[in-house]
Every structure is written in C-alpha cells, then in structure tokens.
Amino acid sequence: MKRRSGRLLSTAGLSLLMGAVALTGCSNDTNNASGKTPDASGGTVELRVLWWGSQDRHDLTMKAIKLFEDKNPTIKVTPEYSGFDGYWDKLSVQVGGGSAPDVIQMSTAYINDYVNRQALLPLDGTVIKLSDIDESTLSTGKLNNKLYAIPAGINSQSYVYDPAMLAKAGVKLPEHMTWDDLAAAAKQVTEKLGKDVIGVTNDSGSPEMLQYFIRQKGMEFFKDGKLGFTTEALTEFFNYWEKLRKEGAASTPEQTASYFGAPLEKYPIVTGKTPFALLSSNQIGSISTLANRPLEMTFIPKASGGMDADFVSPSMYWSIYAKTKYPKEAALLMDFMLNDPEAGKILGANRGVPVSGKIREALKPQLNDLDKKQFDFVDKVTKVAKPINVIDPKGAGEVRQLLGTTSQEIQFGKKTPEQGAKEFMDKANAILDKMK
Known part of the structure; x- marks a missing residue:
C-alpha cells in the first residue's frame, strides 16, 4: 500500500x-x-x-x-x-x-x-x-x-461572534479566550438573553474543535497514520461540552442535530439564536452577509497555560x-x-x-x-501559528464522521462521555488499521 x-x-x-x-x-x-x-x-x-x-x-x-x-x-x-x-x-x-x-x-x-x-x-x-x-x-x-x-x-479556524449580542448580555471577550472564558460567556448569554438563545453551539462533534483542544496538550489528531491523541484527552473534551449542555449553556441534542452539517444560511448565528460559531476565516464574508449584521472573529479558546494550537x-x-x-x-x-x-x-x-x-x-x-x-x-x-500535518491518512474522512456520530450518541444519553471516548478510539483505530 x-x-x-x-x-x-x-x-x-x-x-x-x-x-x-x-x-x-x-x-x-x-x-x-x-x-x-x-x-x-x-x-x-x-x-x-x-x-x-x-x-x-x-x-x-x-x-x-x-x-x-x-x-x-x-x-x-x-x-x-x-x-x-x-x-x-x-x-x-x-x-x-x-x-x-x-x-x-x-x-x-x-x-x-x-x-x-x-x-x-x-x-x-x-x-x-x-x-x-x-x-x-x-x-x-x-x-x-x-x-x-x-x-x-x-x-485558519476562527471563532466568529456577534458583538451586539454579547454586549446585550454584558459579556466582554478577552482577545485570547480560555475554555473557562467561553463557558462563562455562554452561561451569561443564556441567563441574560433567555431560553430561546443558545449560549454556544455544542461543538463536541467537530473534528476542527477537537483538533485545537488536543493540540493545546501537545497532541495531534493524526500522527504516523494513527490517532495522535489519548482516550483521556477525548473524554475531557466530551465532558466539557456535556457539562455546558446540562447547564443549559450549550445547544440541546435536537438543536445540535438540526444544524450539524447544515448550510451556512441555517447556522444559529445567522438567525440570531447564538452569538458564536466555529468557522473557517474565509467564511466571515458569507456568514456576515447572511446574518445581515456585523460579525467579528477571534481565536479559538485555549487552556490556561496550554500550548499554542493555532495554525x-x-x-x-x-x-x-x-x-x-x-x-x-x-x-x-x-x-x-x-x-x-x-x-x-x-x-x-x-x-x-x-x-x-x-x-x-x-x-x-x-x-x-x-x-x-x-x-x-x-x-x-x-x-x-505552529506547524501541522496537513494531509490526513487514508480513512480520515470516515473517522471524522464517526466523531459526529459518537457526539450525538453522548448528547442523547446513549453513552457516557467515558464510554463514547473509548468506543470512538477503538473504532477509529480499527478504521485506520484496515486502510493500511
């Protein structure tokens, strides 16, 4: 091969x-x-x-x-x-x-x-x-x-945000958010703007978001044709989003399923349902035009004391x-x-x-x-920016789809974050192994 x-x-x-x-x-x-x-x-x-x-x-x-x-x-x-x-x-x-x-x-x-x-x-x-x-x-x-x-x-990946919505909720973002900053902002948005507004969309099924999360720990999504991160890191990632969901600060499973893979015009930030969206930097023009209001970009959140993960x-x-x-x-x-x-x-x-x-x-x-x-x-x-392996191994597309499926199973209560992380690692490694 x-x-x-x-x-x-x-x-x-x-x-x-x-x-x-x-x-x-x-x-x-x-x-x-x-x-x-x-x-x-x-x-x-x-x-x-x-x-x-x-x-x-x-x-x-x-x-x-x-x-x-x-x-x-x-x-x-x-x-x-x-x-x-x-x-x-x-x-x-x-x-x-x-x-x-x-x-x-x-x-x-x-x-x-x-x-x-x-x-x-x-x-x-x-x-x-x-x-x-x-x-x-x-x-x-x-x-x-x-x-x-x-x-x-x-x-590059960016966190697009609606400055007017955040101002209405009394949220001031630092230039470089931590994961704790994002959680606090999401909770405050939900509390101040009401139940019809999502503090943050649940990105536990996003390969891009996971990639940033694990790079801050010195790991990569893929390394030498295999998964480059640990079950413990993935469990921590799932638990972060699950905690926000249970606190009402992140989108419900039904809401997440409705926008997962949807075209830009259906993104919650376009319809004013949330002030945040994980998007590529080249999408700022499209999303701003669709939303018909000013939107800005900031860095993906990072862990306090974590490594720079931007690329x-x-x-x-x-x-x-x-x-x-x-x-x-x-x-x-x-x-x-x-x-x-x-x-x-x-x-x-x-x-x-x-x-x-x-x-x-x-x-x-x-x-x-x-x-x-x-x-x-x-x-x-x-x-x-830090260097990154750009071309994914064979089978990477299937692995990325598996992350979304696993995330939905956790959100709907079919698996715990711990169970989901372990099963994902086992299945993903099996996918990559059979492609060699």
Whole structure:
C-alpha cells in the first residue's frame, strides 16, 4: 500500500505566503497563464467541475467560469455544486462509477483516500503555473513526491461572534479566550438573553474543535497514520461540552442535530439564536452577509497555560480526475482559477487568502471590509501559528464522521462521555488499521 507522506506548513512558509509578492517555488512557466486555449481546433470540449460552498461561492465561481468560457470559446464548463453535506458521498459514487467530474474541489481529509483510489491526476508538468505559489504551500498537496492537489486559498479556524449580542448580555471577550472564558460567556448569554438563545453551539462533534483542544496538550489528531491523541484527552473534551449542555449553556441534542452539517444560511448565528460559531476565516464574508449584521472573529479558546494550537492551512484544493478525457483543458481551467488576474478579482477571498502572490497584490486595492477582516485575521494567526500535518491518512474522512456520530450518541444519553471516548478510539483505530 502507498504510505502517507505528511507535509508541514511551517511558520516561516506561512510568513512567505502572506507577505511575498513574487514567490519562488516549483516553476513551470511554459504555460499560458491567461487561461486561453492555445489551439482552438478540434471542436468543443465539455468540462465538468464539482465544488461545495454557500450561494455566494456558487455565484462567484459561475461568474469566473463564464469569463473562462469567453476566453476559451472551444471549452464549455458544466458546473456541479452543492453544500458540504453529502458532497463526499456523491463524489465517492461518481469515482466508483468512473464518472467523476474533470475538475474537483478537494479537501485535506480526502486527498490520501482519492490518491489511493487512483482517482487524482498528478499535476506535475501540466500547464498550471506554479512559480507564484510558495513551495511550502504546494507541498501540502503532494503525496509520494507527486503533486495531486493545489490549494485554492489558505485560511485558519476562527471563532466568529456577534458583538451586539454579547454586549446585550454584558459579556466582554478577552482577545485570547480560555475554555473557562467561553463557558462563562455562554452561561451569561443564556441567563441574560433567555431560553430561546443558545449560549454556544455544542461543538463536541467537530473534528476542527477537537483538533485545537488536543493540540493545546501537545497532541495531534493524526500522527504516523494513527490517532495522535489519548482516550483521556477525548473524554475531557466530551465532558466539557456535556457539562455546558446540562447547564443549559450549550445547544440541546435536537438543536445540535438540526444544524450539524447544515448550510451556512441555517447556522444559529445567522438567525440570531447564538452569538458564536466555529468557522473557517474565509467564511466571515458569507456568514456576515447572511446574518445581515456585523460579525467579528477571534481565536479559538485555549487552556490556561496550554500550548499554542493555532495554525494556518489550505482552505481547500483543486484537483483533476485521473480518468478525465481532457487533462490539458482541465489544467487550463485550474490555472485560470488560480492565476488569472481577472478571475482572481471575481473570486476574491471566498476560498481563502489566494495562494498566488500576484493575485494577492492585484486584490489589495479592491478588498472590502469583510475581505480585510479575513486577511488581517489570517495574518494575526500566522504570527503565532505552529506547524501541522496537513494531509490526513487514508480513512480520515470516515473517522471524522464517526466523531459526529459518537457526539450525538453522548448528547442523547446513549453513552457516557467515558464510554463514547473509548468506543470512538477503538473504532477509529480499527478504521485506520484496515486502510493500511
């Protein structure tokens, strides 16, 4: 079996990524960076493109695709898009049937899986221009020294909050919250704003939240193809959220189930039911627009005296289906999305801070207040960021889903936190073992 080749996005690499205008990395400058087809003969080529996201991402991507088609009249692009929920089930079925789209929006949790399924095309030597992307960033999409995915942008996890709701409840957040600070704020929100308001959504089923919790203890979610944390740490994590739920400061099991995996427009912070939401930094624009009120970002809570756990990583990637009939045209479309200045201005920072130095520079004059918030927050996180293994081992997606299932069983009283933690560890390790 192919073994995982984990990559680290270092703090130094992150600084280069945020600051450099012309970055040096893997270079292939023989391509046409404008995205125009060199040879228009041979009839029309039809490409399919798959991505997940909110409605504004769909709208922006469709606008960029229209520009690509205008520049490449012999290429027609058929979009396939949805919310995140169900996305991977759909892609798995398509790959299994040999009918996946030509260009695929990819995640760190699934790169390893799809490389092992021989579903992703190596991108080395294609027409995609790589010279404006830092090598440390490109390396996060490599396995076995081959480039299978290119980041569409970078971001960090953030705790989005509603300053007006918190002010109404008399809550003042420190710049760096502790877990105790969050618990106290959630209780105060519930007490001051009434039973119809959730102090905080129960994030015990969130792999992202767990990752921060255990990194503060010097552990990782995955290490060397296995779980990188202990049963005791997971039990503590489950107990934290279960205590908040029982105190009425966190969402009920029914409420949690209703928004778990839901599209952004149904998030409780959008409807004014809670002042907090765990989101990627690139989602600040979408969530603020949907909520139609000012929202801010802060760091994920940390333990008093705990280790810094913040990190910056690719928000998502672009990949090409290994069985595409049109690898050249698919690469042209990817290059266009990543490197074309006009496309960059359309797409903005919706998929995170652009990885191309030239695109970042081109965007600066047009950044709106929400984009500036994202850029500024990622810059703040970069200054304290610690390296992280970016590409997950094969089976990671199934393990992440198992965490959500286990969390729901605990919330509904089917298991204690101790039982849930032990069973999760046993089942998750079994999943990872069978994938080796």
